[in-house]
Amino acid sequence: MLMRQRQKPDVAAKPAARQRSAPAWVWLAQVGTGALLLVLLTLHMIAQHYVAAAGLRTYAEVVDWLRNPVVFVIELAFLVTVTWHALLGLRGILLDFGPRERTERLLTRGLMILGVATVSYGAWLLITIAGQG
Amino acid sequence: MTPRIVIIGGGGTGAALAHDLALRGLAVTLLERGEVTSGTTGRHHGLLHSGGRYALTDQRSATECIQENRILRRIAPGSFEENGGLFVAVTDEDADHLGDFVGACAACGIPTKVLSREAVLRLEPALTPDVRVAVTVPDATMDAMRLPLRFFATAVRNGAVLRPFTEVVGFIRQGRWISAVAARDHAAGRDVVVPALLVVNAAGPWSGQIAALAGARVPIRPSPGVLIAVRGRWCDRVLNRLHPPGDGDIVLPQRGLSIVGTTSWTTDNPDDTQIPADHVEAILREGARLVPAVGQAPLRAAWSAVRPLVGSSGADSGRTLSRTFRCFDHATGDGVDNLITITGGKATTVRAMAAAAADLVCAKLGVIAPCRTAETVLLPHTAYYTKSAVRSEVVA
Amino acid sequence: MNTGSLTARRTVRFRVARRRRGERECHYDEFDVPYRPGMTVLDALISIRTDQDPGLTLRHSCRHASCGTCGMRVNGRERLACVTPVGDLGDKVLVEPLSGAAVLSDLVVDMRPFYEALEAVGRPQLRAVDGHGPPDGPVRLEDCIECGLCTSACPLVATDRRYLGPAALAAAERVVREPRGQDPAAALALADQEHGAWRCHVALECSQVCPAGLDPAGAIMELRRELLRRRLGHKSPQHEEPAEDGRWGGRRRGGRRGVRGWLDPRGRHSGMWTFVAGRLTGLGLLCYLYLHLIVLSLLTRGPGTWDRFIEVASHPAFLALDVLMIAGLVVHGLHGVRVALLGSGLLTGTRKALMITSVVSGGLVVLTAALFLFS
Numbered sequence: 001m002l003m004r005q006r007q008k009p010d011v012a013a014k015p016a017a018r019q020r021s022a023p024a025w026v027w028l029a030q031v032g033t034g035a036l037l038l039v040l041l042t043l044h045m046i047a048q049h050y051v052a053a054a055g056l057r058t059y060a061e062v063v064d065w066l067r068n069p070v071v072f073v074i075e076l077a078f079l080v081t082v083t084w085h086a087l088l089g090l091r092g093i094l095l096d097f098g099p100r101e102r103t104e105r106l107l108t109r110g111l112m113i114l115g116v117a118t119v120s121y122g123a124w125l126l127i128t129i130a131g132q133g
Numbered sequence: 134m135t136p137r138i139v140i141i142g143g144g145g146t147g148a149a150l151a152h153d154l155a156l157r158g159l160a161v162t163l164l165e166r167g168e169v170t171s172g173t174t175g176r177h178h179g180l181l182h183s184g185g186r187y188a189l190t191d192q193r194s195a196t197e198c199i200q201e202n203r204i205l206r207r208i209a210p211g212s213f214e215e216n217g218g219l220f221v222a223v224t225d226e227d228a229d230h231l232g233d234f235v236g237a238c239a240a241c242g243i244p245t246k247v248l249s250r251e252a253v254l255r256l257e258p259a260l261t262p263d264v265r266v267a268v269t270v271p272d273a274t275m276d277a278m279r280l281p282l283r284f285f286a287t288a289v290r291n292g293a294v295l296r297p298f299t300e301v302v303g304f305i306r307q308g309r310w311i312s313a314v315a316a317r318d319h320a321a322g323r324d325v326v327v328p329a330l331l332v333v334n335a336a337g338p339w340s341g342q343i344a345a346l347a348g349a350r351v352p353i354r355p356s357p358g359v360l361i362a363v364r365g366r367w368c369d370r371v372l373n374r375l376h377p378p379g380d381g382d383i384v385l386p387q388r389g390l391s392i393v394g395t396t397s398w399t400t401d402n403p404d405d406t407q408i409p410a411d412h413v414e415a416i417l418r419e420g421a422r423l424v425p426a427v428g429q430a431p432l433r434a435a436w437s438a439v440r441p442l443v444g445s446s447g448a449d450s451g452r453t454l455s456r457t458f459r460c461f462d463h464a465t466g467d468g469v470d471n472l473i474t475i476t477g478g479k480a481t482t483v484r485a486m487a488a489a490a491a492d493l494v495c496a497k498l499g500v501i502a503p504c505r506t507a508e509t510v511l512l513p514h515t516a517y518y519t520k521s522a523v524r525s526e527v528v529a
Numbered sequence: 530m531n532t533g534s535l536t537a538r539r540t541v542r543f544r545v546a547r548r549r550r551g552e553r554e555c556h557y558d559e560f561d562v563p564y565r566p567g568m569t570v571l572d573a574l575i576s577i578r579t580d581q582d583p584g585l586t587l588r589h590s591c592r593h594a595s596c597g598t599c600g601m602r603v604n605g606r607e608r609l610a611c612v613t614p615v616g617d618l619g620d621k622v623l624v625e626p627l628s629g630a631a632v633l634s635d636l637v638v639d640m641r642p643f644y645e646a647l648e649a650v651g652r653p654q655l656r657a658v659d660g661h662g663p664p665d666g667p668v669r670l671e672d673c674i675e676c677g678l679c680t681s682a683c684p685l686v687a688t689d690r691r692y693l694g695p696a697a698l699a700a701a702e703r704v705v706r707e708p709r710g711q712d713p714a715a716a717l718a719l720a721d722q723e724h725g726a727w728r729c730h731v732a733l734e735c736s737q738v739c740p741a742g743l744d745p746a747g748a749i750m751e752l753r754r755e756l757l758r759r760r761l762g763h764k765s766p767q768h769e770e771p772a773e774d775g776r777w778g779g780r781r782r783g784g785r786r787g788v789r790g791w792l793d794p795r796g797r798h799s800g801m802w803t804f805v806a807g808r809l810t811g812l813g814l815l816c817y818l819y820l821h822l823i824v825l826s827l828l829t830r831g832p833g834t835w836d837r838f839i840e841v842a843s844h845p846a847f848l849a850l851d852v853l854m855i856a857g858l859v860v861h862g863l864h865g866v867r868v869a870l871l872g873s874g875l876l877t878g879t880r881k882a883l884m885i886t887s888v889v890s891g892g893l894v895v896l897t898a899a900l901f902l903f904s
Contacts, residue, residue, distance in 0.1 A: 022721075022760065023721065023722060023723045023725070023727035024721060024727065024753075024756050024757055024760040025760070026723070026727065027727050027753070027757075027872070027873075028757070028760075031869040031872075031873065034862075034865045034866075034869060035869070037862075038862060038866075041858070041862075050901065058832075058835070058836065058839070059828065059831070059832035059835040059836060060832070062828060062835075063828075082818060083818070086811075086814065086815045086818050087815075089811045089815070090811075090812075090815055092730075093808055093811065093812065095689065095723060095724070095728070096685055096688045096689050096728075096730075096808075097688045097689060098688060098689035098690040098691040098692065098724065104723075118819075118822070121822065122822060125822070125825055125826060125828070125829065128829050129825075129828045129829065132828075132829075167586075167587075167589075168586075168587070168588040168589060168590065168598065168637070170590045170596075171588070171589050171590050171598075174590075175589075175590025175591045175592075175596055175598075176590070176591060176592055179595075211653060211654045211655055212654060214655070214667075214668055214669050214670055215668065216667045216668065274670070276596075276654070276670055277590070277591060277595075277596070278590045278591060278596040278598065279596075279654070298586045298634065298637070300583070317583075317584075319583065319584045319585075319586050319634075320549065320550045320586050320633065320634035320635075320637070321549055321550045321551065321634070322549045322550075322584055360593070362593040362594070362595070366658075366669070369658055369667035369669070370667075386669065387595055387670070388595060388669060388670050388671075388672050388674070388741065389672055389741060389742065390593065390594075390595060392593070404579060406572075406575075408567075433593060433594060433612060434592060434593035434594060434611060434612050436592035436593060436611075513648075513654075514654075515644045515647055515648045516648075518640045518641050518643070518644035518645075519641055519644050519645050519648055
């Protein structure tokens, strides 16, 4: 008789495990950035496209616009929020496929690095463009 | 491979017997042609009898029922809706039975309490306003499938081997001795031979057919009955009509459904699951006399189950046949030394049936091992799926 | 049930998935079954087994939707065979095993991972008849019949082998609501994992297929609301690990439909489509984000490059792509709002209204944007 060996998931057998990442916070972060995006994206779309006569600003207009410190801060916040939301969402989709725990940890780290890189590049772009006036 | 005790039939009887024998330290293999509990066992109304239903007409069954009722509650906690049952008089004629009924219950050791019309309507407001008087009994609702699964799970933990989807096709004989059981493993699509020390035929209404494969005879009367399920839970207690057992006179709750049963007739083909056209209507009509809402509730299902009653052939409705069980040793009369048939009985009495059959098995094998099933608490039904090594045995 | 006469006027063609134990692939066999009034899919399968192929293996027991063993996919949709009338299905019926579990043979699937998750949750078999009654009042057997239809229908079970699944999560919610001696904190901790209640993405298919009329999706939302409440308050439940290999289900290969489970249109509902739309638009917008950054980097190359880009960007074809992008944003945004609300346990009583409002307002926004762009 072949006994099938498999560890049973048993709550009672493993009391007080360590506190890992809190999925409730991940969820809240996704909802929070999503809500923020509703505001920032609307601002971004109206300011960058709908207000502009041709739908897109000319080079000079863009540079001029970004020199306004309020706009600069809003666009920077938009950049951080959208990157956070997008990569957290991507992580969610990848987690749908149930990776092993090690893969999951690597994934989270990889996406964090990608996020930092994206925000850094975007910030550099903003600063460079605003500095070209 | 060393020969084992082979049980044929994966219903409640086979489950309890596999558990009993495994607990006595014997090596058991159980063969079932389909999924376990796919025959009569899973299909009954799920009533844990107090014995009240048989107290007036079949005292032996009634006494068995109340004894087993108490034992099952002890060994399978959590498997019963322990809300009790009521025998309800809805006509003056019913009410005339009251004294006899209470007396008969007392004689069988079934505790009762008489409730006035007002008291019973407070307990079960959906009861017909025609109710005259009612008597409480320790009936309960059980999960017809999951209780046997607990027997199976515990049996497997104690070394029993279960082989569902394995249909017995014949016996390999050496004179008066069955040396092996020939079967078809449908899941793998191949024939298997299971060496047997002794064979117990626990195939319920099919036990006549199994015995015939060995040239033996069992006086079995397959007796189908129709049951219906309607949507809505109209009561919390098992409701019986206070009169001699008849059609459509039980209403009991089962989760979000109410089950109404049954009818009774006899047949020669236990695979016949036809529902006579008028039975559903008759059951609903009778059920509505107890609980009017049942007559209006949407129908969820109607089905039939075949009781394995013990009795000689002859036309009758099956109502007059005893609900008690019988154990046959085919060494006497049929010339098969190691074949036993255990049949008859009820879902409520499977443990007692198993104990009797296991006692006979032990006597025939010369094994001294007492029955311990009345004291052994069963594993939860989930263990049947999570811990059993079902379907993993390799047979040459 | 099979009432009525034996005079068969029409036959129904059953196409049944077959697989012997140990075979890797399934094949389909066809059987013509004489129709009888009132015949259920289970009746038909048993008549196939009796009259045509005794080797057909399937699970069944109670025949009235109380035991939960005869769950299967009928024409793509999860059903209990015993209460599915053949008369409602037309002349061709496709019968397949449940997905989300390994197939043992033909229509029989391995329920072990399903029950392991349930066992870990530890929901009692009994419950109070009414939650507010006295503790010693009438009891009833648990409503969930453990049939596995919900896990088969769930798009996340289709891909995530570690996902606890709707049945076990709904069971955890029952323990929280009515512990009956079990530990609600342990059940909550089990649900409070990345692959527990937080994995649910509100496709709501589980509640659509439940034959007992239960609402596992609603139960998951309740769990999340409770978890959020505790997270934002002071109580913090301990975390538990799943099984040693980190997987709740799918010990064996096969059984899971993968992304095909997301895209199989048969018998699915609006919640499922918004789930797929949310996922796809999310991926699309992620690509767009990086595309946008690349376009913006043109600005660092001076006015000439930018003006040439503006010329390209004013072309109607490009504008059409803009409309597509805006539609994606709107779909994703509205789906997000809906999921954020339901997934936090808010407005769960108005799912349908929420869906209709989303579709109507989303359509209007996209239309306005398109008119603006092309005017």
